Amino acid sequence: MIEAGSLIRSLSGRTAARNYHTYVINEIGSAIVAGRFPVGSVLASDTVMMETYGVSRTVLREALKTLEAKGLVEARPKVGTRVSPRSRWNYFDPQVLAWHFEAPPDPKFHASLFEVRAALEDLGVRHAARLRTAEQVRLLKYWAHQTASADENIEQFGLACLEVHAIIADASHNELVRSVVGVVELTLALALTRNGEEGARYRKARVAILEELVDAVEKGDTEAAALALGRASAADQERIASRS
CATH class of the missing domain: 1.20.120.530 (GntR ligand-binding domain-like)
Structure with a gap:
């Protein structure tokens, strides 16, 4: 959950301090909303994403759980983590809404x-x-x-x-x-x-x-x-x- 006003503060170039967990959430979440990770696509393996984002498996898994709670992804056995249909996204989540600011x-x-x-x-x-x-x-x-x-x-x-x-x-x-x-x-x-x-x-x-x-x-x-x-x-x- 992001603080109310964070998106408007970003208009002046100010960004809030972030940890690795929020960094990964923002990177993957914004990519999904912008369509860089299309609906129905399967995200890269844990090993690849750990290397891409420079985080541990624990941080990555926690970030994916957060994104799953927001309705953006779903983990499937033997398949991986798939991007959910837009109808399942929680549009009242301030973070999901904020990611639409940078989307087309x-x-x-x-x-x-x-x-x-x-x-x-x-x-x-x-x-x-x-x-x-x-x-x-x-x-x-x-x-x-x-x-x-x-x-x-x-x-x-x-x-x-x-x-x-x-x-x-x-x-x-x-x-x-x-x-x-x-x-x-x-x-x-x-x-x-x-x-x-x-x-x-x-x-x-x-x-x-x-x-x-x-x-x-x-x-x-x-x-x-x-x-x-x-x-x-x-x-x-x-x-x-x-x-x-």
């Missing part, structure tokens, strides 16, 4: 992301507008202000946006809605790539939308909050489509 653009997959995001966030923000606490409203205002003051700092802007979405999810008091944060982070990261005039306009529009969202949540206006969050999602989707 897939408009169909992006559309699926936004369909799921819209459904869960609409439910979540309607509950949040009714159930939010004073402390959550304070935090929403703080992070919305951080987006406005980020200027050209893409990492600060993205992390502040993500915090707003995460607080909305928490305020919904629905634990399953919280799982949408990984989807939001991937779509935000995709939308924030390729800076410039178009990127600046996108961020300015996003700030205004978040301010409307926070105001609606504070007032307990469920319809206005849902509309604002829907516009935020639409802005991200339009941005991604423009760079495909």
Whole structure:
């Protein structure tokens, strides 16, 4: 499991410290998602992979167990470790989602992301507008202000946006809605790539939308909050489509 915000932090070139276990997981997992290890293919033998990644058999086996838990591979006796069909992948796993950031653009997959995001966030923000606490409203205002003051700092802007979405999810008091944060982070990261005039306009529009969202949540206006969050999602989707 990766920490929320790790993908957005990587946009500025910052990478988290990693051990051999996470290194192997990332190398194999990202290769599977990108299609370098196609669905149905059998991974190389333990001996070959140990040499390729420079790790022990214990580290390799633990990494493969983690990937199997995420649904990406399955070990078969006398066959080896085979890449699982995409239908078995755990797409709500933040790490699996993050690996899609470097994968070739897939408009169909992006559309699926936004369909799921819209459904869960609409439910979540309607509950949040009714159930939010004073402390959550304070935090929403703080992070919305951080987006406005980020200027050209893409990492600060993205992390502040993500915090707003995460607080909305928490305020919904629905634990399953919280799982949408990984989807939001991937779509935000995709939308924030390729800076410039178009990127600046996108961020300015996003700030205004978040301010409307926070105001609606504070007032307990469920319809206005849902509309604002829907516009935020639409802005991200339009941005991604423009760079495909």
